[in-house]
Amino acid sequence: MIQNAMILLRRKKPMDWVRFLLMWGCGLATGAVLLYLVGFIVVKGVPHLTPSLFAVEYTTENQSLFPALVTTLLMVVLTLLIAVPFGVFTAIYLVEYAPRGSRLVRVIRMTTETLAGIPSIVFGLFGYIFFASWLGWGKSILTGCCTLAIMILPLIMRTTEESLKSIPDTYREGAFGLGAGRLRTVGRVILPSAMPGIFAGIILAVGRIVGETAALIFTIGSVIKIPENLFSQGRTLALHVLQLSSQGHNRNEAYATAVVLLIVVIGINMLSETIERRFANKLK
């Protein structure tokens, strides 16, 4: 540690000062950008967070965000119901079952990478063409969920894969040694120990669902009501912010709704990070 400090205190040439300032300047600027962004929205939005914004019904006089909040929750649950089994099972197959270096595994890896890179507007377009038009589901909660499920699949898969890989092989050997089969080993030993990592990944996915707009705008519609069934249209919080901000006369409500959305996202991020840190500590 003392040695380190001595390197840092070494006599600097002018160029070194430039480099020093560049690193510190940019590092601090990045932090400042985020603080400004969050601060701006919070300062402008919090004064307009009135109880009437949480009224059950949305009317043109009272731009309640409650229906959008409920719809968002519903979307999160339904999308996870579809995506999590597929994502987790895929990861289990890749890490625990697949023969190493098989061609199939390479194809699956490649497609997942492709899927992860596709922009959300392309998912939206696909959802509109396939689920809404070709399958005839129209703009609905169901169409939106399926579209989002495909979108978050690679995220869930990858985080699950990472946490399965981080389980030491001694766990597997121990289970095998006690006579457990592969499925029992996975179900009773590997999955429970990998659970926090998987959970952290799922929470990240929730963040993406909550914040998504481009993939939903043609797939879920924009009716502001608590959906009655899978085929009703709906509007999530993020879409609500988008619509409010595009109507000039609802700026205050837009700020307030943005604050709620931001709080949800920050909460989700903090939760995910806490879980991940605990998980990492435990495995050490």
Next chain:
Amino acid sequence: MRGVFLVAALASVLAVALICLFLFAQGFPAIMEIGPLKFLFGTEWKPKQDIFGILPMILGSVYVTGGAILLGVPIGLFTALFMAKSCPKPLYRFLKPAINLMAGVPSVIYGFFGMMVLVPAIFELFGKRFDMMSGDSMLAASILLAMMILPTVINIAETNLRSVPQELYEGAVALGASHERAVFKVILPAARSGVMAAVVLGVGRAIGETMAVKMVAGNQAVLRLPHEFLKGVRTLTTNIVTEMGYVEHGSLHNGALIATGVVLFVFILIINMLFSVLNRDLPRRRRGKENAPNLSKEGAAL
């Protein structure tokens, strides 16, 4: 049970296949009807007169992304160097979650921020002098996208900078280099391909961003030149999102919009391939441990 896991694993393959199939099946006929050259290099987009040329949008995407890279990458790179090598621990504990949070902030919020802060600021600065109608411009979109790609660039670059063996740094320092010199002249070049990968991923994010760009870019489907960065543009993504809402189903206009999506998709595929090529040679060299034979698995297979 193995079968169940395998079927689930095939779902992502199926999804990609379906996306390709449906996009191309609906996009290609439209491209053919318009004429591939006319579609890709046509300079006019006038749906009402059945003129569909997407060159303005392709260039719009290129300009806006280029601007974001020009502004965002240097800042992101220096920040990554700072995070990996110079940041004191207490500050790191605040900065790292902040950067992760930046990645999680939804694009509508960025867009809304751009609308309320960047656009008026640009209008204030340049509006009178350059006779602008509003602050919605290429510049606003580029700045906003630069902010949005920062976390991507920083996180990937930081990971790759950290994977440079410590011995290189120690060697440089032992030879009398100052800390800054060692970081800039030894560690940065050693992580070159990883840093390139970070830039490419940033490009991918910027080119695919839709809502935030739509909210600040002015959305004019007009051919622009790079020096007109104070004027409005339309990108590939915003072209789709602006007109898809009211287009008549099954019309040529509808097909042309899906074809715009196809062009975007092809761009993204190229960028992804570039990324995986760049990212591949780093891990193979540095993460030797991971590639060591996995005993339990081989044992179970026997």
